Amino acid sequence: MTSRPPVGDKQDRSRQVQVMFAAIAPRYDLLNRVLSLGVDRLWRREAAREALALKPARVLDVATGTGDFALELKARAPQTEVIGSDFVPQMLEIARAKARARHLTLRLEEGDALNLPYPDASFDAVTCAFGFRNFADYARGLAELWRVLRPGGRLVILEFPPPRPGLFGRLFRFYFRRVLPRIGALVSGNAGAYTYLPESVLAFPDPERLAGLMHATGFRTRYRLLTFGIAAIHVGDKASSPQALSPHP
Template identity: 50%
Template structure:
């Protein structure tokens, strides 16, 4: 069992070091599926009256960029704890001539007033935040009433047979291959450990409710290797 303090130290160290090869490893280790998952998320998001969407734990910015270029063209802000992860996001946005405001900040203390976004997204980020329900409640706070939170996260497949195979991949090949390419041996062991420790969809939906969100639902992607969880801030009154 990892303490919140140790997890925060690990997150800072691992993502700062892995940032330059983060995108490459993501595509490689997910066999390119990560692109499809992010596209699925970007297509699901429906902007509303404010026209603003916040992407928390934006990292190297792929979700924020997919959102910013989606047909509804919302104004997207990306937020992340680590400047090293935001640097590639900045470069990618500039290369594509897109204005993408990027903010260095903590998901637990979002530097925005209440009710100022139609939607909040977080992709592969919530697994890295030890105080999960508090972070979800903070994301709910900045949503307009009726606004939606979209959480894209990795898990283990639903079928027991596939789950067994996937465990072998997570605990064997993934840390070895990831460690070899990134030269950060512990980074991909951390990834495997956090995926295995993440709650099952029904349990995560209970956490969304505990954070004050309503109508949670979950959509399985690639046989449950990834999930999109959606929930709403209750309407006022």
């Protein structure tokens, strides 16, 4: 594994990301807690409120990883059918163990976010927590999320945007580039994965640009920053009118 974000064609990049996350799966949850000082739990709660605000009957959590966000959704809305999808089997096995331990029933299935194995308009809400930046093709990924979302449904993306300008942004950028990779390498034994993480965040579209990409797909979009801009929640609503059923060119 190289120490920089995967390069090459999009299929090759997807495969490299898949292999990398398979390698760090056993330590993934521990590192999330340590590296975010536990604040990631608060961010997930805020994103879950947005996703469940319209009382969806069926929710798809894409790039579900070890299932933290899918489990948050199910715990908050026990009557809602929750499906978690990810292309890393090792992550899904951990998610299944966590679901059993919490006595929560949800489906956890293997699937590629750029080619989801679900029919059009299958879900009332679609979510993606800290996985969207790993998509090899953002536009194609948004088109797939749009496709499986029913008219009147909602997309919620929780993600790390690039650090904002200013003192806090500079401090966080230093932490992300200098401190985080060392902690990650020490705990996980995989230096490449935790060099990839900050590089992937720095290369990710800023919140305004991501909102623009969502709007270009067809969503009515809004977003808000969390914890001084460390994280951001983007909400995209798919209009229920016939005039807005197809992504924009």
